[in-house]
Amino acid sequence: MPWCKIGTKSDLSDGEVMGVEVEGVPLAVYNVDGEFFATHNICTHAFALLSDGYVEDGKIECPLHQGIFDIRTGKAESGPVEDDVRTFTVRIEGDDLLVEI
Amino acid sequence: MGSMATRSAVIVGAGQAGARTAAALRKQGWQDRILLLGDEPDPPYERPPLSKDVLAGSTSPENGRIYGPEWYADNAIELRTSARVETLEIGARRIVSGGGSAENFDILVLATGCRARTVDCPGTGLEGVLSLRTARDARRLEHLLGSGGDVVLVGGGFIGLEVAASAVARGCRVTVLETQTQLLERAVSSHVADHLARRHRHRGVDIRLGARVVAFEGRIGRLRAVRLADGSCLPADVAVVGVGGIPNVELAQAAGLSCDTAGVGGILTDSHCRVADDVYAVGDCARFDDAWLGRPVRLESWENAELAPQAAAKAILGAPEGYGGVPWFWTDQYDLNLQLLGLKQPVERVLVRCDPESGSFLTLGLSEGRIAMAALFNAGRERRPLKQLIELRAIVDPRALADPDTPLKRLAKEAAANGKPD
Numbered sequence: 001m002p003w004c005k006i007g008t009k010s011d012l013s014d015g016e017v018m019g020v021e022v023e024g025v026p027l028a029v030y031n032v033d034g035e036f037f038a039t040h041n042i043c044t045h046a047f048a049l050l051s052d053g054y055v056e057d058g059k060i061e062c063p064l065h066q067g068i069f070d071i072r073t074g075k076a077e078s079g080p081v082e083d084d085v086r087t088f089t090v091r092i093e094g095d096d097l098l099v100e101i
Numbered sequence: 102m103g104s105m106a107t108r109s110a111v112i113v114g115a116g117q118a119g120a121r122t123a124a125a126l127r128k129q130g131w132q133d134r135i136l137l138l139g140d141e142p143d144p145p146y147e148r149p150p151l152s153k154d155v156l157a158g159s160t161s162p163e164n165g166r167i168y169g170p171e172w173y174a175d176n177a178i179e180l181r182t183s184a185r186v187e188t189l190e191i192g193a194r195r196i197v198s199g200g201g202s203a204e205n206f207d208i209l210v211l212a213t214g215c216r217a218r219t220v221d222c223p224g225t226g227l228e229g230v231l232s233l234r235t236a237r238d239a240r241r242l243e244h245l246l247g248s249g250g251d252v253v254l255v256g257g258g259f260i261g262l263e264v265a266a267s268a269v270a271r272g273c274r275v276t277v278l279e280t281q282t283q284l285l286e287r288a289v290s291s292h293v294a295d296h297l298a299r300r301h302r303h304r305g306v307d308i309r310l311g312a313r314v315v316a317f318e319g320r321i322g323r324l325r326a327v328r329l330a331d332g333s334c335l336p337a338d339v340a341v342v343g344v345g346g347i348p349n350v351e352l353a354q355a356a357g358l359s360c361d362t363a364g365v366g367g368i369l370t371d372s373h374c375r376v377a378d379d380v381y382a383v384g385d386c387a388r389f390d391d392a393w394l395g396r397p398v399r400l401e402s403w404e405n406a407e408l409a410p411q412a413a414a415k416a417i418l419g420a421p422e423g424y425g426g427v428p429w430f431w432t433d434q435y436d437l438n439l440q441l442l443g444l445k446q447p448v449e450r451v452l453v454r455c456d457p458e459s460g461s462f463l464t465l466g467l468s469e470g471r472i473a474m475a476a477l478f479n480a481g482r483e484r485r486p487l488k489q490l491i492e493l494r495a496i497v498d499p500r501a502l503a504d505p506d507t508p509l510k511r512l513a514k515e516a517a518a519n520g521k522p523d
């Protein structure tokens with residue numbers, strides 16, 4: 001399982017999310033109160049990119065149908081989503097953000 | 102009731118609202134029988150993809166199924182498809198299905214939805230003239246679009262415009278006919294409608310406003326042309342009639358339940374989705390007393406079919422909460438995801454936030470210093486803070502709203518803090 005660089009800490013300010021693709025896997029990367037997290041970028045309900053969504057209180061709301069996931073655990077919390085979204089561990093090295101795919 | 106044998110919750114109509122009611126009842130703790138009856142052959146599915154990805158050929162209606170077959174078994178939901186309920190006997194707490202089989206209920210939920218309105222003119226029976234409501238309609242239409250040709254949309258509403266976009270993607274020549282002087286007259290401001298019209302025209306769609314169909318003309322049973330009131334005639338291989346929905350209230354009406362007969366129709370409920378003792382109605386078929394709007398509305402939206410069942414289940418399980426909120430709707434056309442917050446209403450001014458040329462922007466209708474309605478063009482991220490601002494009925498500085506450098510999230514936070522009682 002290689003660790004891949006997905007960006008730097010300065011790419012994301014607090015409360016922001018961005019989309020990246022690593023080894024063909026679309027990821028959403030989040031900054032929640034200075035901590036970094038990553039989930040699969042595609043909502044488990046229908047095709048929508050979570051990186052276009054809205055971050056608040058450690059949750060991401062899908063931009064299309066209001067499905068809400070916990071960013072840390074990927075747990076589907078409300079809305080139409082039944083399946084949890086996959087999460088990925090983020091490691092910080094210096095200013096770099098790395099993800100294990 | 103309670104202490105006796107198992108109780109039965111019977112849900113009539115196995116669309117989105119029916120299926121979600123079954124799920125909400127189970128999730129919220131209903132331990133007894135749940136029977137879900139629907140007259141379509143398909144198990145419950147979501148309709149929004151039917152006019153979009155399904156017609157574009159990129160998915161099938163089966164992908165829109167709300168739950169897989171195991172789910173019904175795992176949750177002990179008895180689903181009966183191709184089962185039409187013919188009569189409700191409210192006093193006897195009984196429903197009768199086609200073929201005469203009867204079922205007793207302790208709780209009855211009506212989720213009968215809408216059917217497509219038709220146009221009253223000759224030729225609607227020709228092959229090639231159809232409306233789009235069900236998976237079956239979508240499969241048929243998808244097949245017809247596959248051969249390209251001339252497609253005429255009768256009605257410039259959401260379904261007509263989405264089908265237009267999908268037909269363009271399939272390489273068809275497309276005309277949209279609308280009797281009003283703007284598209285989506287009932288739902289959006291002229292500003293938003295003009296923007297959509299430009300997008301469609303840019304893709305080669307012929308949009309004709311103030312155009313009324315007087316006949317579908319054909320040969321050997323097949324559609325060939327659509328004739329307009331001004332005498333002109335358009336060649337057509339396919340005509341899709343999308344002129345709105347009619348709520349399926351006849352069953353409730355015949356049983357003596359209160360229905361709206363004067364206005365937009367619908368089975369009348371209070372703000373807990375309750376029609377009468379032990380009888381509830383949810384989704385497209387219901388005209389409910391909206392706790393946030395403070396008046397009755399009937400909504401035809403995915404969101405309402407999603408949320409009303411939650412409210413109904415709460416009321417059924419003895420923890421009623423007023424149902425209502427800022428109505429939300431979305432439509433996808435070409436590469437545009439348009440989301441709408443709030444119902445159409447007269448506004449004093451319209452603000453545009455962000456550059457429309459960028460492809461991602463908002464238009465905000467203001468009334469008495471508050472946001473009354475909002476249209477989000479490829480800007481779903483802004484839905485949450487905007488919805489909060491509308492919900493709070495916050496007075497907002499129009500300059501801050503129009504300034505893309507002032508985050509809406511901040512405005513919403515400020516409004517929430519101001520709105521808190523000391």
Ligand SMILES: Cc1cc2nc3c(=O)[nH]c(=O)nc-3n(C[C@H](O)[C@H](O)[C@H](O)COP(=O)(O)OP(=O)(O)OC[C@H]3O[C@@H](n4cnc5c(N)ncnc54)[C@H](O)[C@@H]3O)c2cc1C
Binds near residue numbers: 138149386404
């Ligand atoms: C093509 C299309 C595209 C749409 N796109 C969007 C969109 O982009 N965004 C959005 O917000 N909304 C959209 N909608 C609206 C949304 O799909 C509806 O609001 C939603 O489906 C309503 O759910 P419902 O369960 O109330 O009604 P329905 O889904 O209509 O389900 C009602 C069911 O009850 C059945 N029934 C009726 N009478 C009986 C009876 N007597 N016995 C047994 N069964 C009965 C009906 O056949 C039907 O299967 C779209 C709708 C359509 C048709």
